[in-house]
Amino acid sequence: MKNAFGGLLNERRHWTHPVIHQTLVDLLMIQQKIHPGIFAVMDGTFAGDGPGPRCMVPHVKNVLLASADQVAIDAVAAQLMGFDPLSISFIRLAHERGLGCGDPAEIEIVGDEDVAAERWGFTGPFAKMTFASSMQHKIYWGPLKKPIEWSLKTVLAPWAYLASVAYHDSFWYPLRAKAKVAGVMASAWGRLFANWERVTPDERGFPEVGERPAELERSGFSVFLESLRLLWTCLLEAPEVAARRRTRKARRTS
Template sequence: MSEVAVQKTTPNTVLEDYSNLMRSIDYQQYLPKDKKTIIKLNLSWSLYFPACSTEPWQLEAVLKTMREDGYEDIVAMENKTVVTKPMKGAKQNKWLPILEKYDVEFVPLTDVKWVDYKPESEMLAMYKVFPDGFKIPEPFIGANVLHLPTQKTHGHTTMTGALKNAFGGLLRERRHHSHKYIHEVLVDLLTIQKEIHTGIFAVMDGTVCGDGAGPRTMIPEIKNYILASGDQVAIDAISSKMMGFDPLSIDQIQLADGKGLGTGDVSKIEVVGEDISDVNYHFSTGESLVIQGDKLFRKGPLSFVEPLLFHTPLFKLPIMASAGYHDYFWYPLVGKKRVKEFMNTEWGQLFQKYE
């Protein structure tokens, strides 16, 4: 039976609580110490917004725990998208001083070698998106991966967690072309992870969660939970249940469960730690204007425009529209106010204590 550890936490005890969480399900059994461990960060926005990207206390707690437990070969990695930049995100989200403190190098995936990869297993959609084949980061092959997602909604996938975090690691910046088959691609990526990684683990932060039109234009909600598991499907299933969704109604969870890649049926998952039987955040997934537009042109009534709009130099237009909407319209008009309100909470005060 798959295990998912769930624990309540506070800003004053969060580092210790994360250590207890990880050790409660013996995380070391999933991450062999004689292999390099890649900390796959989650950068959904270069700017800081609560619950959007890996939180600094989440990163520090994981690195502190691993160093205490004798892990020596650790590297942190994150990719860019057409609208995010790894180094800017690392600074805005306060990762760099933490990585320096624990002597962990930050390597943008734009700086590593990417190699052709042909999966051994059958793919559901990868070859529909990349008919001529695709590349993956060479350092990922033969290494452990530890995902650091946050608990939030997502306009393309209902919720986002461990499964979606691989999307930002194994595909290059033009991975947005996968949105048309996003659920199937996420399952394919989990299949690939099981082929190339020596160990897989996820630690999810739900101290402050994102509700609504995720993964960026959200309403931050403080919930004070943290989660961990060696089963990427199970941790997403439990997280989605806590948010108020039926896990098996979410396509990527249902598909992954059906392929035997993990457990999506919560009745078959052992929750270690907290009793979450009555937990329900009552979250609902919305869609930002950018995601509405993406769906409209990729698989909606205007999908006939997709080849011209997304596969020619005209693609610069939706890139500019997305960056302009998020960074120069929504964030100044709506996001800044929500960030300011968050900074008045205990978790916001903890964020400000980081360098």
């Protein structure tokens, strides 16, 4: 269901973050009114745990889920991760409104039932929050909501994009990410990525993926300069800045 948040809402979707669970349910209602049928496929080759979307720790799970019920597919995914689906607001609200089935006891699993019985014991987004995710939580739902959230609905909003890029691209990725993804880099998928040009597939895929793991390359100061370039791009492409640019262009051509 969350894909609809980024895929269907316009450039002001961040306005609805404080009520994101209700927003996801509203979007599902709209989709079901417009489309005669919606089929969802969820790629669980990697599953992320922790403060998402940018700082999740990836785990190799090699699971694919598919369903014509978007509520059910999210419920099964939540249960696999170790959560009670009906304790998650958007799943519970959608279930109560009859938009799909959020109760795993009422969902028929077709396929690998052994995998469906797994529980991965994920901790979720709040157990080990990063500085960025903690501040976002305080702004949307905590003590910073009243003094700061208003700015996200004005031309001042790009400060949040700049802060996010500065934290993640200039600090978290260069200094923290390597340890977080070490297991994935050494996994079969990481080795396939590293040895792609030297391995040969057969009719069922890649029987051998090589021994050399994938590696992260750090380029020191050049990485920092790249993060500054991203900051500038982020500012130029910010919805609020782009909207003002469109307005000025329209005035010049009218």
